Amino acid sequence: MAVRDLVRRLAVDTRPLRVPAYRRLWMGQGVSFIGFQLTSVAVSAQIYGITDSSLWVGMLGPANLVPLIVFGLWGGAVADAVDRRRLLLIGSLIAWSATLALLAQAVLQVSNVGLLLATVAVHATGFAITGPTRGAIIPRLVPTDLVPAANTLNFLVSSLGTVIGPLIAGVVLAQGGVATAYLIDALLFGAGFYAAVRLPRLEPVGVVTQPGLRSVIDGLRYISGHPVVMMSFVVDIIAMAFAMPRALFPEIVAERFGGDLLAYGWLSASISIGAVLGGLLSGWVGRISRQGLALTFVIAAWGVSVALAGLAGQLWLMVALLALGGAADLISAVWRQTILQTHAPDDMRGRMQGVFMVVVAGGPRLGDLRAGATAVWFGATASWIGGGIACAVVVLLVGLAVPAFRNYRSAARSV
Incomplete structure (x- = not known):
């Protein structure tokens, strides 16, 4: 009985899946995200x-x-003023067209880095629109007390896609090349599109503001006036900008593992392997009320795990340590998303999710740029380890210095 109770308390809360609209959205996101990760790995490998x-x-x-900054903020503002289902469909079509363009240039063997980067920018535009829209939809589909559990399930299925996608990518790139990877992505994308089509109409509620610069500024003003919300963004930027080692994977694989594409696939999947395991054992996450303090320490744990992985010489140890960091990252993402979805009113949720998307998706891109640039100056290993250490130190200094964030207690708790 004691073991059964322990399992029940630790196991992921699946109650949101009883809601049909949420269940379809969740399943569609999971399938399409596998293809998205295939493309992400393929583009990096192709450019290198x-x-x-x-x-x-x-x-x-x-x-x-x-594109994430421009269209994430704009897309969030639009999501507060229009039918969110329709906006999700538009953003999905933009992202889908970019995937087809990547496939076309691969088939035609157009090896132009500028074209690749431009196509990726179009894809990011679609992602910047769909991301905040999907996040703003969730509190409209499930009860408030199930929002933390729904967020956990969302991050879990995304993380599962980030495990499966890169592992498949290692095999696909070795056997079929980048064109095959892009083709699989284009086919799997249909699952997410179907889920969006099946959503009910989601017209705006509350005060409707005309989307544009003024509504974006109103959203940013709301963030600046709420230190808990502001700090939820700040600590995530610290985590990703300092410690994300993703851009170093190709060079590290070339230096340590002889360019083995399967090793590249394992490294690319490692963070999400930990996120999946963390999500499966996340039943306790919604019961933590001191989320500001907990966020600070769990992000510090992410930084330490990344730094230790950079010191490891064996592939299995690097994967294990990055997986530990991935579990910490998933937990922090759930708490940050829950703060935004329960702290802000519905007429602000789109804009909050827009900023969330900019930070969540933009932070790792800053990390890519930091990692790549410092690798040129100091080498890949120094860039990797130094970033992890800096993340842990800075997040503790900043997170513990803001009383409102340090003492914050969540209003939405799963039972």
Whole structure:
């Protein structure tokens, strides 16, 4: 009986899946995200194959970041003023068209880095629109007390896709090349599109503000007036900008593992392997009320895990340590998302999710740029280890220095 109770308390809370609309959205997101990860790995490998430079791989950071900032903020503002289902469909079509463009240039063997980066920027535009829209939809589909559990399930299925996608990518790239990877992504994308089509109409509620610069500024003003919300963004930027080692994977694989593409696939999947395991044992996450303090320490744990992985010489140990960091990252993402979805009113949720998307998707791109640039100056290993240590130190200094964040207690708790 004691073991059964322990399992029940630790196991992931699946109650949101009883809601049909949420269940379809969740399943569609899971399937399509596998394809998205295939493309992400393929683009990085393709650019490194053309240039032999981690700096050029790091340039995927700004290629993604600029559209994410512009269209993430704009998309969040629009999501507060229009039918969110319709907006999700539009953003999905934009991202889908970019995947087809990547497939076309691969089939035609157009090895142009500038074209690749431009196509990635179009894909990021679609992602910047769908991301905040999907996040703003969730509190409309499930009861408030199930929002933390729904967020956990979302991050879990995304993390599962980030495990399966890169592992498949290692095999696909070795056997079929980048064109096959892009083709699989284009086919799997249909699952997410179908889920969006089946959603009910989701017209705005509350105060409707005309989308534009003024509504974006209103959202940013809301963030600046709420230190808990502001700090939830700050600590995530610290985590990703300092410690994300993704852009270093091709160079590290070339230096330590002889360019083995399967090793590249395992490294690319390692963080998400930990996120999946952490998600499966996440039943306790919704019961933590001191989420600000907990966020600070769990992000410090992420930084330490990344630094230790950079010191490891064996592939299995690197994967294990990055997986430990991935579990910490998933837990922090759930708490940060829950803070935003329960702290802000519905007429602000789209804009909050827009900023969340900019930070969550943009932070790793800043990390890519930082990692690639510092690798040029100091080497890949120093860039990797130094970033992890800096993350742990800075997040403890900043997170513990803000009383409102340090003492924050969650209003939404799963039971």
